[in-house]
Amino acid sequence: MKEKLLQIKNTALSLIIDAKSLAELEELRLQFLGRNGTLTEAMKEMKTIPADQKPEAGRVVNEVKTIIEDTLKNKQQELKEIKVSTRPALDVTEPGIRPALGHLHLVTQAIREITTIFNSIGFKRVRHPEIEWDWYAFTSLNFPDNHPARDDWETFFIQQKPDNKKGSVLLTPHTSSGQVREMEKYSHPELVSGSPTNKKILKQVQDDVNIRMLNIAKCYRRQSDVSHTPTFHQFEGLVVAEDVSIADLKGTLDFFVKSYFGEQRKARIRPYHFQFTEPSFEVDISCGVCLGKGCRLCKEGWLELGGAGMVHPNVLKYGGVDPEKYTGFAFGWGIERVLMMKEGVKLDDIRVLYANDLDFLQQF
């Protein structure tokens, strides 16, 4: 019996020492120590040996078992270490692969910059619906019913039964549709999404009106050519308070022009006509190339920016604001237009802004 055990021990140890892999080692463990393993079988034979030899045989069996187990464990450790050291080394000096990094679209960049400039003088950015009633886009802005001026805005109408008071549903052709909505926040907070044409409610005029709105939104007009896209963006300023004058409008325009385009640039206002402002102006900015002297780019020294004016008393009334007590100014310009004027880029085709052409977009 002892002989047999020592033989098992020697075979096991030499095989374990020569093992080349962890898998091979596991097989050896089963071969000797597994349920039907050689050593296990030998232990079963213990029953058959004479009683007086049992203690000695038991001692040898335990010794053999322990030494096989220890050798297995040591060999396992050794093989694991080899595995780690033969892995290819990580070269931390090798150049990495930089993930492609995008940036904000230039229209978003412009929106953020314009917002920051107006925030700094107390304007608050707001949002109003882009799917809007005719009432807010036209009628409350002093456009008489069926006035041909509606066509100037080339509006998209939505096929929906018109409301008795608020008229058709349309896509906002300009951010001016936010003017009366903004006034209602002060005059009829309960009406912000309700009907504004109730005569009785219009009589309640709110005290302490103090509006400094910056409404930036998508606008929609039925137009698509080299200088127009059907969807574009406008930013609209509206100030309504006591004693607001043209001088305040002019000061605000100058501040914006200098902050956005640069210190040497100036704004000027020219008489114009809009239904919802009186007087109305067209705002120009001095040319960035000749600074107002006149050159090949601008001809006269000035470039056209967009519309502005003093809020028409009827519009104040429609907004529930007392025109005897309050005055206001408004301006509304195209984001795409001001950003092109700032970058000094004259795009052959403005639609490139929305064509997702990376070669173009990555330049900004």
Ligand code: PHE
């Ligand atoms: N809403 C006008 C437009 O789209 C611009 C404008 C805004 C004019 C505010 C005057 C006052 O052309």
